Amino acid sequence: MSIRSLRTLVAVHDHGTFSAAADAVFVTYSAVSQQMKALEEEYGITIFDRSKRTPELTPLGLALVARAREIVRAYDDLLPSIQGEGALKGEITLAAVPTTLTGLVPLGISVLKRNCPDLHIRVGLGLTTPLLTQIKRGTLEAGILSVPALAPEGLTIQEIVTEPLELLVSHEHADDDPFELLRTQPFIRFNREAVVGEIIERWLQARSITVNETMELQGLDAITSMVAANLGVSICPRRCIKTSMTPGVRSLSLGDDAPTRRLCLVTRKNSAKRLVIDKIHESFLEAVRIGVFPAGQAQESL
Template structure:
């Protein structure tokens, strides 16, 4: 048995087929098949049910995948856990919810790279629920996401910032009452599969506001563009990092009891990469303090 074979086994589980797993681990289809056959022969067990067109993991195979994840994680964390400062070198995968990718994430990573130049950061994308599952399963090391209503006990949540939600409206509309606008204008809904979408829906229900839904989108930039075109109004998080807003859009407060979304960094409790994870958290806190992207640079003095 080798770590490589275990990685391939996990890839087959995560990607569904030998072909997809081959692409994920950068080997040929035949290499995947040979590795899986070798595992079965070494332990004299049936990992795959090959009676079907696409081989499927048996219950024993699924149990082996779970153990394989633990072994791979221990193997990957071995050197960083020993070297300490050496953890600030190498590679780490950081995923994030889509609404953070145009301000907070690029600024936070640029600060992290400045402080840890030998650290390579791979960036992923996903919604909060999916990212939490990937972290729990060991498929992902860290993620920036909305604080979940129920936090799994085996995860560490480090809060970064709280963003109030606000109403985005076209500047072609003169009305300033957010409730009146929500009731009279088409509503561009934030994706309800996202935690933010759930927060918005609960607030609308608490306010007894029935909206005329026109569309449901996920990307904050896409929603803002639709509002700028005067195709409706929308409730979105106020970005903690100021970016250049598109013309034609203004924002209105939802009042003193406006809902909020809390962004955080989530990792596993047993992660041996705690040093680099703490550096990531510090970098994103610093990004919030900077508050603007791209950062405003002070002009250099010109010598006389």
């Protein structure tokens, strides 16, 4: 048995086929097949049901995957767990929800790189729920996400900032009553698969506000552009990092009891990269304190 074989086994489970696993671990299809056959012979068990066109993991195989994932994770974390300040070098993968990619994430990483110049950060993109699953499985090390209503066990959540939601409206509308605008104007809905989209939907239902939905989008910039084109109004998070607002758009408060979206850093509780994780959290808190992007303006604030 080798770490390489166990890593390949986990890749087969995560990617579904030998071919996809081969691409993920940078070996050939035949190498994957040989490694899996060797594992079966070493343990004397059937890991794959090969009666199917695409080999499927048996119950024993699935149990082995769970243990293999723990072993691979421990192996990967071995050096960072004992290197102290040396852990601030190397690479870490950080994913984020789309609404943070034009302000909070670039500014936070800028602060992090200034403090940890030898740390290489790989940035990914996704929605909160699937990213939580990846972090839980160990295929992703950390994520800047919306605080979930229910987080899987084994994860650490470190809050970064709370953003109130507000109504975006075109400058062509003189009305300052957000509730009247919601009832009378076309509504551009924030993607309901995102946590913030769920928060908006619950808030609308709780206040018995019926909207005339015209489209449903995910990107904050895309929604803002639609509002600027006077195609409707929308409810979105107030960005914690100030950027150049799209011309032709203004924001209206939803009141003292406006819904909020909380952003956080999520990692595994048993992550051995805790020193790096804490530095990331500190850097993003500093980014919120700076509160302005792009970097030129941020440096003046510093």
